[in-house]
Amino acid sequence: MLDNATQSSVPQDTVIDDPPWDVSTLPKPETDPAKLRNDLDVFGYGIIADALAGPLLSRIQDRLFEQARCEQDFYDQSNPANPIAHAQWVNMLLNKGDVFLELVRHPLAMSLIEYVLGPDYQISCVDSQIQHPGAGIMSLHTDQWWMPPLQEPDRPHMRASAMRRDIGNGLDPTQAQVAVSPPMVANIMWMVTPFTVETGATRVVPGSHLSGCAPDTSVPHKIPSIAAEGPAGTAFVFDGRLWHSAWSNSSDQSRYGITTACCGPQCRPIENYTRGLRPAVMDACPPEILARLGFGVWSSYGHTGDMDLCPPKSGDQVIGPLYRSK
Numbered sequence: 001m002l003d004n005a006t007q008s009s010v011p012q013d014t015v016i017d018d019p020p021w022d023v024s025t026l027p028k029p030e031t032d033p034a035k036l037r038n039d040l041d042v043f044g045y046g047i048i049a050d051a052l053a054g055p056l057l058s059r060i061q062d063r064l065f066e067q068a069r070c071e072q073d074f075y076d077q078s079n080p081a082n083p084i085a086h087a088q089w090v091n092m093l094l095n096k097g098d099v100f101l102e103l104v105r106h107p108l109a110m111s112l113i114e115y116v117l118g119p120d121y122q123i124s125c126v127d128s129q130i131q132h133p134g135a136g137i138m139s140l141h142t143d144q145w146w147m148p149p150l151q152e153p154d155r156p157h158m159r160a161s162a163m164r165r166d167i168g169n170g171l172d173p174t175q176a177q178v179a180v181s182p183p184m185v186a187n188i189m190w191m192v193t194p195f196t197v198e199t200g201a202t203r204v205v206p207g208s209h210l211s212g213c214a215p216d217t218s219v220p221h222k223i224p225s226i227a228a229e230g231p232a233g234t235a236f237v238f239d240g241r242l243w244h245s246a247w248s249n250s251s252d253q254s255r256y257g258i259t260t261a262c263c264g265p266q267c268r269p270i271e272n273y274t275r276g277l278r279p280a281v282m283d284a285c286p287p288e289i290l291a292r293l294g295f296g297v298w299s300s301y302g303h304t305g306d307m308d309l310c311p312p313k314s315g316d317q318v319i320g321p322l323y324r325s326k
């Protein structure tokens, strides 16, 4: 059984030069749902052509560019996953413009998330990954790095809370010959501005979602990858097990991407909406989206006393200690 932190059979100082894939067969920008689902199965990702266009794309661009500029003056946050210079992170976007809600209501994109995770998926984050000019290369990783490896029955199990983002050491992205963990995460990278090799388009390792292990985290990478390129408005949907990373921006244009990561209902989302969603945003949020933001109850998980209430009652509404009258 191979998975996540399990030892790779390839010596650590190896640099893989010849990519194990035929570029002509790799996913191309597409709008056919069946083709996109097949690309997800085979390569671990699919590319949606013109996912955002016209006024919607302009509204998203305008709102994000302004927010990012203001936040740079305000506190200039960097993504703990991508703590490199000139890489900016704008998180909790649902609090920063109702236009961003349109991303998690995108029929085709969210149907692909449902295809990977099933109907009760949760929204884990809606945040922006910005590679400004000069931003460097991020470590390859998966978006379910926290998934403990499958246990060999005659060996001790990996403790769930012992998982760390940087313990991957896989060098062989090809399909494992043994059982691997299923996807617990599916993500979408929305290309708000053009994603090119020069601007730092996300790098992906096609087929690595079935490798059963987490990638070596060296920078420079030891593993070949390809750039998920596309004009502004393209979106690429990917399996949480796919090896990927941000790439260096050698251009003079900032690269703006938005990720809408989703996870199984049994997982903890990255962004804590039940605590941090602004009240006005919560009030304006459609109930079906609120349920996906952690305000729903899934098989009694997430309840505050009443199984069917969405949103569940908050602390100031629930029953406290009761005493029988003397």
Ligand SMILES: O=C(O)CCC(=O)C(=O)O
Residues within 6 Å of the ligand: 079, 081, 082, 129, 130, 200, 201, 202, 203, 244, 245, 246, 247, 257
């Ligand atoms: O910005 C990118 O291209 C990828 C970002 C990413 O993989 C992450 O934040 O986990």
